[in-house]
Amino acid sequence: MDFSLGEDRQMLADSLRRFLADKVPFSVRKTAAFEGAGWSRDIWGQLAELGAIGALFDEGVGGFGGSPFDVAVVFGEIGRGLLTGPWLAALQAGQVLGAAGRTDDLAALIDGTAVITYAEEEADTWFDPAAITTRATAQGDRWVLDGAKTVVAYAGSADRLLVVARADAGLSTFLVERDAPGMTVRDYLLVDGGSAGDVTFAATPATLVGEPGHAGPVIEAARALGLVALAWEAVAVMDALRDQTLDYLRTRKQFGIPIGKFQALQHRMATMALEIEQARSAAINAADRYIGTRVERERAASAAKATIGKAGSLAAEEAIQMHGGIGMTWELAMSHYAKRLVMIGHELGDEDHHLARYIELGHELEQAEA
Amino acid sequence: MDLTFTPEEEAFRDEVRTFLSQKLPARLSDKIRKSQHLTKAEMEEWHAILNARGWLANHWPVEWGGTGWSVMQRFIFETETALVHAPRVLPFGVSMIGPVLLKYGSEAQKRRWLPRILDGSDWWCQGYSEPGAGSDLASLKTSAVRDGDHYVVNGQKTWTTLAQYANMMFCLVRTSTEGKRQEGISFLLIDMATPGIEVRPIKLLSGDHEVNEVFFTDVRVPVENLVGEENKGWTYAKYLLTYERTNIAGVGASMAAFGELKDIARTQRRNGRPLSEDPQFAARLARLEIELENMKTTNLRVLVAAGAVAAPTAESSMLKIRGTEIRQTIDDLMRRAAGTHARPWIPESFEGGWNGEPVGPEWAGPVSTHYFNDRKLSIFGGSNEVQREIITKAILEL
Numbered sequence: 001m002d003f004s005l006g007e008d009r010q011m012l013a014d015s016l017r018r019f020l021a022d023k024v025p026f027s028v029r030k031t032a033a034f035e036g037a038g039w040s041r042d043i044w045g046q047l048a049e050l051g052a053i054g055a056l057f058d059e060g061v062g063g064f065g066g067s068p069f070d071v072a073v074v075f076g077e078i079g080r081g082l083l084t085g086p087w088l089a090a091l092q093a094g095q096v097l098g099a100a101g102r103t104d105d106l107a108a109l110i111d112g113t114a115v116i117t118y119a120e121e122e123a124d125t126w127f128d129p130a131a132i133t134t135r136a137t138a139q140g141d142r143w144v145l146d147g148a149k150t151v152v153a154y155a156g157s158a159d160r161l162l163v164v165a166r167a168d169a170g171l172s173t174f175l176v177e178r179d180a181p182g183m184t185v186r187d188y189l190l191v192d193g194g195s196a197g198d199v200t201f202a203a204t205p206a207t208l209v210g211e212p213g214h215a216g217p218v219i220e221a222a223r224a225l226g227l228v229a230l231a232w233e234a235v236a237v238m239d240a241l242r243d244q245t246l247d248y249l250r251t252r253k254q255f256g257i258p259i260g261k262f263q264a265l266q267h268r269m270a271t272m273a274l275e276i277e278q279a280r281s282a283a284i285n286a287a288d289r290y291i292g293t294r295v296e297r298e299r300a301a302s303a304a305k306a307t308i309g310k311a312g313s314l315a316a317e318e319a320i321q322m323h324g325g326i327g328m329t330w331e332l333a334m335s336h337y338a339k340r341l342v343m344i345g346h347e348l349g350d351e352d353h354h355l356a357r358y359i360e361l362g363h364e365l366e367q368a369e370a
Numbered sequence: 371m372d373l374t375f376t377p378e379e380e381a382f383r384d385e386v387r388t389f390l391s392q393k394l395p396a397r398l399s400d401k402i403r404k405s406q407h408l409t410k411a412e413m414e415e416w417h418a419i420l421n422a423r424g425w426l427a428n429h430w431p432v433e434w435g436g437t438g439w440s441v442m443q444r445f446i447f448e449t450e451t452a453l454v455h456a457p458r459v460l461p462f463g464v465s466m467i468g469p470v471l472l473k474y475g476s477e478a479q480k481r482r483w484l485p486r487i488l489d490g491s492d493w494w495c496q497g498y499s500e501p502g503a504g505s506d507l508a509s510l511k512t513s514a515v516r517d518g519d520h521y522v523v524n525g526q527k528t529w530t531t532l533a534q535y536a537n538m539m540f541c542l543v544r545t546s547t548e549g550k551r552q553e554g555i556s557f558l559l560i561d562m563a564t565p566g567i568e569v570r571p572i573k574l575l576s577g578d579h580e581v582n583e584v585f586f587t588d589v590r591v592p593v594e595n596l597v598g599e600e601n602k603g604w605t606y607a608k609y610l611l612t613y614e615r616t617n618i619a620g621v622g623a624s625m626a627a628f629g630e631l632k633d634i635a636r637t638q639r640r641n642g643r644p645l646s647e648d649p650q651f652a653a654r655l656a657r658l659e660i661e662l663e664n665m666k667t668t669n670l671r672v673l674v675a676a677g678a679v680a681a682p683t684a685e686s687s688m689l690k691i692r693g694t695e696i697r698q699t700i701d702d703l704m705r706r707a708a709g710t711h712a713r714p715w716i717p718e719s720f721e722g723g724w725n726g727e728p729v730g731p732e733w734a735g736p737v738s739t740h741y742f743n744d745r746k747l748s749i750f751g752g753s754n755e756v757q758r759e760i761i762t763k764a765i766l767e768l
Contacts, residue, residue, distance in 0.1 A: 001442065002372040003671050069371050246766055260768035263759075269766055270758040274688045281667035282660070288373045303660040359656045363646075366636075 003284065009073045015050055016074065020081030026333045029082055033193025033336075037157040039085040041115070048112025056091050061098035062107050068228045068287035075229040079236030082333075082340055084194035088226055088347065089118035089153035093162035095222035096173050100210035105160075105175065116175075117158035119149040119199060120219065127349040129164065129171060129219060134201065136165035136172055136212075143167075143174060143208050144182075145201040155197030156187035163206065169213025174206035181205065192343040193336070220298070226348050227301040228290055231283035234308040237341045238276045241319040244334045245269065248323055265322055272318050275311040282307035295368065299361045302354040308344065309351025316341045373670070375442075382443055386450045393419050397722075399455040403630075405736035406720050407578075408457055410535045414490050416457040421488050427464045434472065434480070435488050441673045445617070452622030460532070462494040463487035466610050467540045470557070474598040474606050483559070497527040497541030497560070497584065498607065505756050507542070508551045508604065512586060514543035514558060521545075521558060521596070523566075523589040529750070533569050533582040537562050546601050557603035559595040566590075576743040577717055611752065618686050618751075619669045619693030621662075627700045628662055631655070634707050634733055645707055654706075658699050665692055684764035687757035694747035694754065701741040708734035715739070 005013065023043060024032070032040065047053065055070045057063025065071075071091065078087055090109055093116045097106045108114035125131040134147025145165050155161065161176045176183065182204040187197040210218065249260030249269065259265055282304040289300035316338035320327040323334060345351060375383065398412055420426040429444055430436030439447070452458075459465075468487050471480050486492040503510040512525025523543055533539070539560045546554030562569070566589040572581045598606055635646035635655055645651050672685040705712045711730025718724050719735050728735050748754040762768050 001375065001670060001674050003674055005371065246768070249768055258768075260766075266762040266766070266768055267755065267758045269768065270761040273761060273766060274692060277668055277671075277688060278661065278664040278692065281664040281671065284371070284373070284671075285663060285667050288371065300663075303663060306657075306660055307664060355653060355656050355660075358660065359652045362656070362659075 005069060005073060009069060012051065012055060012070075013073045013077055016047070016052060016077040017080065019047070019050060020077060020083060024081060024083060026082070026336070029084075029193070030330070030333075030336060033082075033084045034189055036195075037154060037187065038189055038194040039154065039157070041157070043083075044085050044115065045112040048110065053090060053094075053112065054110045057094055057098055057106065057110060061101075062103050063094075063098075063110060068225065068290040071225060071229050072232040072283070072287050075233040076236040079233035079340075080240060082193070082237075082336055086115060086117050086154040086158060088229060089158075090116060091229055092120075092219075092222040092226050093118040095225055096162055096209060096215070096218055099218045099221075100173070102175075102209055114160060115154070115158045116160045116162055117153050117155060119152040119155070119161045120164040121150055121152070122148060123150050127353050129216065132164055132166055132171060134163065134165040136167040136174060136206065136208075138167070138212075143206045144203045145174060145176065145206045146203060147201055149199045151196045152199050153196050154194070155185045155199050156195065161199065162209065163201075164215060164219055165206075167212045169211075171215040171219070172212045173209040173215045173219070175209055176201070176204060176206045190343065192339040217294075220294075223348055224286075224290060224297050224301040227305050228283070228286045230344050230347055231279070231286050231304040231308050234312050234341060234344045235276065235280050235283050237337050237344070238279060238308075238311065238315045241315050241334060241337050241341065242269075242273060242276055244337070245272075245319045245322050248326075248334075252324075259322075268318055268322065272315055275314055279304075279308050279311040295361055295365050299358055299365070302349075302358040302361065305349060305354040306351050306358060309354065312341045312345055313351075373667070375446075379442055379446060383446050383450060386447055389423060389425075390450060390454050390456060393423070394451075394454060394456050395419075398457055401722055402455040402457060404732075405740055406722050406724075409722070410493075412722075413457060413460060413535075414493075417459065417490055420459065421490070426459065426488055427468055429465070430468060430472065430484075434484050441676055445669070445673055448617040449622030449625070452620070453626050455626060458623075460493075462496055462531070462536075462540075463492065466496060467494050467538075467559075470540070470597060470606050470610050473609060474557075478594070479559075479597065492538045493532075493536045494538045494540060495530050495533040495536035495562075495584075497530060497539045499529045500526060501528055505753055507607070508555070510542055510544060510555065512541070512543050514545050514556060514591070516545075516593070517590075519593050520590040521556075521593060523558070523560065523586045523591055525586050527584040527586075528572070528581075530569075530582045530584050531580055533562070533584055534571065534579070539584070540597075542603055542607055545603075552604040554601055555603040555607070556600050557597040557606045558591050559597065560589065560591050564589050564591065574743065574746075576739045577715070578739070578743055612686065619665060619689035620697055621666055621669050621693065624662055624665075624693070624697050624700060627697070627704075628659065630733070631700055631703055631707070634704070634731075638707050638731070640709070651703075651706070654699075654703055658696065658703065661692070661699075662696055665689075665696055668692070684761055687752075687760040687764075690751065691748075691754045691757050697747055698741075698744055701737070701744045704733075704737040705741045708737045712738045 052074050054063045055065035055074050058066030094106055094109050109116050122132060137144050159178050163174045163176050165172060165174060182202040184200045185197045187195055189195050250258055252259050286300045286304035289296045319334055320338050326332055398416060401408055417426055427435055428437040428439050432438045471483055500510050514521040514523045539562055541558045541560050542555055543558050544554050545556040566587040568585040570583045571579045572583060573579060636644050638645045640648050669689055672689060711734040714729040
């Protein structure tokens with residue numbers, strides 16, 4: 001048994017960490033994440049050169065990584081550096097492209113020349129692909145889309161969108177050019193930095209990716225990998241929050257002594273540290289079980305999301321509370337980590353959603369065993 | 371990253387399973403499964419079975435009858451035995467006084483006492499807590515005054531687990547009231563048959579008799595029963611508390627109990643459907659299962675990080691806190707699953723050979739008793755608040 005990431009992954013982590021500390025320190029990030037589209041295409045390109053995008057994909061489809069633990073390393077550093085950009089969307093879109101054998105499109109994503117975002121959620125889907133209503137209609141050998149997607153990552157600044165829509169045959173995936181006719185994008189910033197957009201399609205031309213009606217299992221697996229990514233990002237954010245809070249408890253003095261000497265705060269810190277270790281175990285489990293049966297993979301992914309949802313809101317709320325007034329300020333990095341952590345809870349399904357899903361998958365498991 | 375056991379560890383696990391299937395008497399595992407009390411003879415019987423295989427004091431050095439197992443092997447053994455409802459190995463001899471003697475005892479003490487732990491000649495109990503010294507153990511007052519070749523012991527110990535069966539006690543006594551409190555404590559081995567010792571039972575809220583008060587009135591203990599040096603006992607006492615904590619989270623036992631809870635949730639019906647499909651209960655069950663799955667990995671991470679040595683103190687504290695919370699939650703859900711049938715109390719049913727008619731499903735009989743008895747888990751072995759103090763100082767460095 002071995003819980004180390006291994007030398008190669010550690011090297012990747014170290015190089016990403018140095019790069020982000022140098023190029024996007026918090027002093028830059030605290031404004032850049034809330035200006036324009038809230039991310040830097042230039043940084044994206046440089047990170048692509050460092051191999052950060054390629055690490056998310058298998059060699060068989062043109063990447064140079066693709067293990068869930070490679071994904072874990074990249075998203076861990078994204079979390080530590082509070083990096084904005086369409087990372088999660090690229091991960092999911094790229095998985096779909098890879099599964100469909102579209103290696104040219106994937107190559108452009110990996111080398112940073114094309115930013116491809118991922119559009120699945122709709123106003124009423126609430127993380128359930130079965131509720132997707134965006135229509136895909138075949139017109140001869142061409143396809144058009146009609147419908148609307150919401151909170152699509154960096155919709156306004158991506159080059160292309162990987163869209164999940166419903167064809168007669170069932171759920172299918174499509175590529176749509178950013179300047180395609182009949183498409184509107186309404187862009188907005190996000191609470192934790194970066195941006196997203198609402199997208200509408202009206203007879204918008206689209207290119208089919210994969211076979212019509214066969215997208216269900218593909219997008220489910222892509223989402224599971226996205227959950228692995230978010231779990232590792234969240235754990236890195238929690239580690240940062242813990243360390244920042246500990247520093248504060250050691251230096252801030254009230255009643256003549258460092259506030260970390262007060263037992264009321266000590267025990268809360270101990271509980272927070274314990275919850276973070278449990279969350280780390282959940283993230284490890286989710287990555288480990290990704291290469292398992294579907295139910296194993298999905299259950300571990302949902303368990304991890306439920307765990308980081310619970311531990312994440314605890315860590316964020318406790319970190320703010322223990323910092324007191326200063327924890328309420330924009331100037332402090334901690335408050336931005338706290339916002340990121342709570343907002344991760346709203347990506348790809350929240351704690352309650354995944355707890356319910358974990359229960360449902362448990363019933364499936366029992367039926368399969370019976 | 372590799373979360374799998376090595377082929378050698380797999381083979382070891384198979385060896386343990388084979389041993390358990392051949393040597394664990396169903397008579398004993400049935401009682402454990404039904405939460406019935408084991409007799410003294412039954413507890414000794416299981417020790418003897420393990421000792422015959424050389425696995426009783428598996429973490430001792432080989433030259434003293436141990437096995438040389440890795441921490442992972444020990445974890446596998448502890449998990450596998452718990453999963454089949456084997457009796458637990460009593461810690462007092464094998465895991466408490468044994469390791470202290472191995473590290474701090476004289477050659478003569480090791481030769482005298484260690485073999486007797488293995489062959490069951492001695493049943494040890496732990497004389498630590500006193501009425502005024504619980505979490506604040508260093509405030510203990512039971513005194514030992516040197517008189518020629520003896521110490522004369524006066525005072526009182528409490529919460530002494532299974533002292534009613536013990537013929538020996540390892541005991542913390544005060545030999546000096548000068549300087550720091552911790553520097554006046556000595557570690558004595560006391561024969562329970564010595565005149566002046568009285569053991570009185572304490573009845574627990576669950577009705578169980580597990581713990582006792584032990585009174586000492588002019589009890590004469592030969593000086594050769596002093597372990598290590600006089601006034602250095604605190605060091606030995608702390609060593610004992612940090613040693614052999616691979617199983618402190620009780621993951622195996624919780625896995626076994628959770629398996630039963632799941633079976634119950636599938637069969638027990640509420641509002642016309644299985645409890646496992648009741649939204650509130652299913653959510654409680656799912657949260658618990660996720661926490662347990664996370665705990666398993668946390669436990670393995672701590673073991674791997676600890677390598678060949680015992681798990682470091684502070685991480686053990688995390689395992690102790692969350693491990694006991696998980697076990698208490700399992701008990702809590704068992705009680706909730708029983709509904710109205712959690713209420714009847716039939717003490718005879720906790721003894722072997724009871725053939726009476728249960729009220730409600732058979733499994734419901736002991737759930738409330740178990741629930742109340744296991745409140746002790748977050749209190750003993752260093753309360754969970756004391757564990758948070760250890761985390762605060764050793765991990766968080768506050």
